[in-house]
Amino acid sequence: MSEGGNAQIIPFVLEDETGEGNEAEENPALRLHIAEAVRMAEAIVFASAEPVTERALVARLPEGVDVPLVMNELHALYEKRGVNLVRVGDGWAFRTAGDLAFLMSRDAVQQKKLSRAALEVLAIIAYHQPVTRAEIEEIRGVETSKGTLDTLMETDWVRLRGRRRTPGRPVTYGTTDKFLDHFGLSEIRDLPGIEELKGAGLLSVRMPSNFSIPQPPADPDELTPDEDPLTDIDLEELGLLTPGGGDD
Structure with missing residues (x-):
């Protein structure tokens, strides 16, 4: 199992708002039913590669x-x-506890480092x-090669979202659950803000007063009003689908 961050989820508690036992606590049969569901969910998540x-x-x-309720109890366990x-996007997965990640470092596969340009684009x-x-390119102030975007898509951290409703209908990019x-990160809104980036030494403390970081979308999977979904014809034009609709 790979390493990951801890999800911020309230553990399941068998009490209601008054502090008294809830139905599951008072009903042994229901309690047993929930416990069995927790075991089943554990097996499903454990066996899944995604x-x-x-x-x-x-x-x-x-x-x-x-x-x-079942997943909150399993999380607490x-x-x-x-x-x-942990939560990964809209899914659940088992990950090595963050404070034990050092134990996995000696067995980690050496990954090819991304270029500075790729990191900026990401x-x-x-x-x-x-x-x-x-x-x-407008944000970076320099041209972005297709190879840089292809590299990020090969890592499966970046995906094609749709087409912008502007002349030329350019393709739009977004991140994936693998990112x-x-x-x-549990969700895209967990990306670090300005103060966190400054604290990590990734931003200068002398940034312009009007500098700001855009707020990531609440649901990165949902198309915005100025985007159209990708069609099979679009995918064929982009070389992601063979003519006639068959996958490569």
């Missing part, structure tokens, strides 16, 4: 199970263990998404 969405859990757990249950996409290549997973 984060498991709530929709997938609803489809595979017994009908009527309160999935958020793993909160102090060597492996934690940061712009993360904070400004949805963003076009022309908009990226969130790699950087230990």
Whole structure:
């Protein structure tokens, strides 16, 4: 299992607002039903190579199970263990506890480092998404090669979102759940703000007074009003789909 950040989720508590025991606590049969659902959810997430969405859990757990309640309890069970249950986008996954990441370093595969240009483009996409290549170049002040964008897409940290409703219908870019997973983020709004970036030494303390960081979208998967979804014809033009609709 790979390393990741801890999710900020309230542990499941078998009490109601008055502090009295709730139905699950008072009903042994219901308590047993929930415990079994927790075991099942644990097995599903453990066996999955990708984060498991709530929709997938609803489809595979017994009908009527309160999935958020079950996942909160499972999260609480793993909160102090060597492996934690964390949120990754709209899914759940097991990850090595953050304070034990050093144990995995000796077995880590050496990754090819991204160029400075790629890191700049990745940061712009993360904070400004949805963003076009022309908009990226305007922000950076230099031309962005197609190879840089291709590299980021090969890492599966960046994806094509749609087409901007402007002349030429340029493609828009955004981040993926794998980007969130790699950087230990539960959602895109967890990206560091100005003060955090300054504290990490990534921004000068002498930044212009009017400097600001754009607010990432609440739902990066949802198209904005000025975007059109990608069609099969678009994918064919971009070389991502073979003529006739078959995947490469």
